Amino acid sequence: MKAFTQLNGLACPIDRANIDTDAIIPKQFLKSIKRSGFGPYLFDEWRYTDHGEPGMDCSTRPLNKDFVLNQARYKGAQIMLARENFGCGSSREHAPWAIEDYGFRVIIAPSYADIFFGNCYKNGMLPIVADEAMVDKLFKECEANVGYRLSVDLPSQTVTLPSGESFGFEINATSKHNLLNGLDEIGLTLLHADEIKVFEEKHKATQPWLFA
Amino acid sequence: MLGKSVAGKTLYDKLWETHLVREDADGTCLIYIDRHLVHEVTSPQAFEGLRIAGRKPWRNSSIVANPDHNTPTKDWDKGIEDPISRLQVETLDNNIKDFGALVYFPFKHANQGIIHVIGPEQGTTLPGMTVVCGDSHTSTHGAFGALAHGIGTSEVEHVLATQTLIAKKSKRMLVDVSGKLGSGVTAKDVALAVIGKIGTAGGNGYAIEFGGEVIRALSMEGRMTICNMAIEAGARAGIIAPDEKTAAYLKGRLHAPKAADWDKAVAYWNTLKTDDDAQFDTVVTLNGADIAPQVTWGTSPEQVLPIDGCVPDPAKEMDATKRTSIENALKYMGLSANTPLEDIKLDKIFIGSCTNSRIEDLRAAAVVAKGKKVANSISLALVVPGSGMVKRQAEEEGLDKIFIEAGFEWREPGCSMCLAMNADRLSPGERCASTSNRNFEGRQGQGGRTHLVSPAMAVAAAIAGHFVDVRTV
Numbered sequence: 001m002k003a004f005t006q007l008n009g010l011a012c013p014i015d016r017a018n019i020d021t022d023a024i025i026p027k028q029f030l031k032s033i034k035r036s037g038f039g040p041y042l043f044d045e046w047r048y049t050d051h052g053e054p055g056m057d058c059s060t061r062p063l064n065k066d067f068v069l070n071q072a073r074y075k076g077a078q079i080m081l082a083r084e085n086f087g088c089g090s091s092r093e094h095a096p097w098a099i100e101d102y103g104f105r106v107i108i109a110p111s112y113a114d115i116f117f118g119n120c121y122k123n124g125m126l127p128i129v130a131d132e133a134m135v136d137k138l139f140k141e142c143e144a145n146v147g148y149r150l151s152v153d154l155p156s157q158t159v160t161l162p163s164g165e166s167f168g169f170e171i172n173a174t175s176k177h178n179l180l181n182g183l184d185e186i187g188l189t190l191l192h193a194d195e196i197k198v199f200e201e202k203h204k205a206t207q208p209w210l211f212a
Numbered sequence: 213m214l215g216k217s218v219a220g221k222t223l224y225d226k227l228w229e230t231h232l233v234r235e236d237a238d239g240t241c242l243i244y245i246d247r248h249l250v251h252e253v254t255s256p257q258a259f260e261g262l263r264i265a266g267r268k269p270w271r272n273s274s275i276v277a278n279p280d281h282n283t284p285t286k287d288w289d290k291g292i293e294d295p296i297s298r299l300q301v302e303t304l305d306n307n308i309k310d311f312g313a314l315v316y317f318p319f320k321h322a323n324q325g326i327i328h329v330i331g332p333e334q335g336t337t338l339p340g341m342t343v344v345c346g347d348s349h350t351s352t353h354g355a356f357g358a359l360a361h362g363i364g365t366s367e368v369e370h371v372l373a374t375q376t377l378i379a380k381k382s383k384r385m386l387v388d389v390s391g392k393l394g395s396g397v398t399a400k401d402v403a404l405a406v407i408g409k410i411g412t413a414g415g416n417g418y419a420i421e422f423g424g425e426v427i428r429a430l431s432m433e434g435r436m437t438i439c440n441m442a443i444e445a446g447a448r449a450g451i452i453a454p455d456e457k458t459a460a461y462l463k464g465r466l467h468a469p470k471a472a473d474w475d476k477a478v479a480y481w482n483t484l485k486t487d488d489d490a491q492f493d494t495v496v497t498l499n500g501a502d503i504a505p506q507v508t509w510g511t512s513p514e515q516v517l518p519i520d521g522c523v524p525d526p527a528k529e530m531d532a533t534k535r536t537s538i539e540n541a542l543k544y545m546g547l548s549a550n551t552p553l554e555d556i557k558l559d560k561i562f563i564g565s566c567t568n569s570r571i572e573d574l575r576a577a578a579v580v581a582k583g584k585k586v587a588n589s590i591s592l593a594l595v596v597p598g599s600g601m602v603k604r605q606a607e608e609e610g611l612d613k614i615f616i617e618a619g620f621e622w623r624e625p626g627c628s629m630c631l632a633m634n635a636d637r638l639s640p641g642e643r644c645a646s647t648s649n650r651n652f653e654g655r656q657g658q659g660g661r662t663h664l665v666s667p668a669m670a671v672a673a674a675i676a677g678h679f680v681d682v683r684t685v
Contacts, residue, residue, distance in 0.1 A: 016540070020652045022631075022650070022655050023654070027631050030253050031294075031296040031299075033257070033299065033300055045654045045658055054296055055296075083533065085412060085416065085446070088412055088413070089650060090347075091347055091363060092364075093257075093365040096364075111413060111416060112416075113416060113446060114446070114448050115348060115362055115364060115448060118367075122366035172238045172240060173236075173237070173240075174236060175240075186267070186370050189242065189370065189374045190373070193374075195234055196233055196244070196375060196376055199244055200244065200375070203230075203231075207477070209473040209476070209477050210246050210340075210341065211273070
């Protein structure tokens with residue numbers, strides 16, 4: 001997993017509540033057996049005016065000019081501004097894979113769906129929860145100022161606006177440590193393999209039918 | 213200390229504590245996983261990760277696997293025509309061959325079906341278990357008093373390699389549905405009414421326990437429908453305490469406990485309930501008698517109303533974000549404000565999905581379909597049973613004939629038009645009454661318009677050509 005420490009990046013506003021994972025990456029792209037290459041199909045139904053299928057060359061597809069990702073001013077954006085309950089619906093990790101593959105490393109929203117939120121951390125992305133008023137302010141400033149950049153600092157858990165104003169965010173210690181160091185969670189868990197084995201034996205003794 | 217009372221535990225607390233391997237200072241826990249359900253869409257990258265790292269599954273006898281999303285529902289003799297879908301299904305075949313599983317039903321196996329239907333059918337979902345799957349509708353299995361929820365593909369790999377999941381404890385919500393349901397009102401209507409009340413984000417961060425007289429009166433199939441939709445309310449897990457119905461459903465199933473183990477298991481399952489003095493973080497109450505058949509009108513399951521309602525008017529919504537959501541939904545759905553729901557005409561009908569494809573669902577649908585005809589204006593009406601076992605049972609009862617005579621197509625089992633990864637889908641602008649779980653934009657096909665309803669309501673709509681209150685049919 002890619003480590004994350006700091007990022008000064010261009011922000012892009014996706015101004016819609018309850019964006020679901022079907023919108024983030026439509027189902028036809030879930031047929032892939034790979035983890036990469038989903039970026040060109042991120043928000044496929046909103047981004048292009050034709051119907052997308054896996055393997056299509058997106059450089060020649062007709063663009064929906066109204067969709068923010070297609071506006072030149074947001075080219076190269078790495079920080080996504082989003083609204084409440086972002087990432088609801090399916091557990092498909094293809095959604096964070098597509099967002100990361102496109103180039104985003106940070107999402108800032110008032111709230112997220114639980115499974116999506118956890119999936120972000122597993123892919124080196126930082127999902128930040130900010131209060132509604134702050135998110136509103138970021139949306140307004142971002143839309144009003146071309147080249148609007150935010151500085152995100154994970155060690156100090158702060159986001160700094162171009163004005164110099166900053167706000168803090170919460171993250172649990174384990175996720176922070178893993179993200180800062182780009183750690184493989186499976187390797188870390190297997191350090192506790194003996195504890196798992198002890199638990200398993202005890203569990204088997206009390207509910208043997210689970211192991212039949 | 214004298215007089216100190218120890219607060220009781222909720223069912224969720226009990227399930228959590230009996231699976232807790234270790235807990236870190238910041239509350240990050242390692243939870244043991246008893247059952248790992250696997251399908252073809254969210255597993256290939258996880259198995260690939262195991263291979264790259266040179267790892268093996270910790271306990272392959274915990275795995276129950278089956279392709280369901282990509283499999284076609286007709287012309288099985290032709291195989292899977294889409295080469296990308298075929299590769300994904302064959303990749304699952306190869307991964308199970310290499311890594312092993314307790315149960316594997318490949319494409320066309322007599323028992324193949326939707327993973328959330330076959331798990332309980334085979335007796336591989338039991339009370340007191342932890343159950344995970346790379347699929348958000350894993351919440352379905354909570355109907356048995358199991359802690360069951362969806363996980364991402366990285367977590368699929370983590371469970372394969374370590375038999376555990378890194379997790380934090382959720383908050384506890386009780387949804388108490390008291391009283392009795394009226395005739396024609398089903399588990400699906402209860403699920404939609406709950407989502408309408410608390411919203412699609414209402415359950416974020418919670419595990420929901422469903423209780424009350426209405427829940428106790430539901431069959432196991434109905435309980436699975438309710439827990440299945442917990443995720444649409446934002447809750448990863450929905451749970452219902454096991455009782456004599458749970459045991460009766462499981463008894464004699466292939467992988468259910470046998471002989472002396474059975475009595476021990478049932479005695480243990482009887483302890484799996486929330487203590488009388490336990491506290492929930494949030495309690496939501498509904499009265500079953502107030503719930504009418506529900507129909508979604510928008511592009512989120514919370515955009516739902518009783519059948520006698522009208523499409524909402526965004527001009528009457530004060531909250532700006534909600535107003536925009538309503539406007540977006542009406543535009544996508546091609547609906548005008550204040551239209552009575554009963555006036556909405558349909559193009560296609562879909563009866564199926566992990567929400568509503570079990571035998572009881574098909575029976576309820578057949579009761580309404582019997583002796584009637586699908587309206588000429590409906591271009592396609594599909595019935596897709598949830599598994600090979602459901603299909604055979606329905607055919608033994610003659611339900612297939614009732615559907616076919618009424619003008620429905622009787623298909624092979626699979627996820628089908630719930631998410632349209634196979635050939636079953638809506639064309640742009642087509643409108644569907646669907647017994648599935650999500651009415652998101654493009655869910656059933658790009659530009660397709662989905663209205664979520666119960667099986668009985670879907671059949672009533674098929675016959676009338678527009679929505680109709682099944683209680684009046």
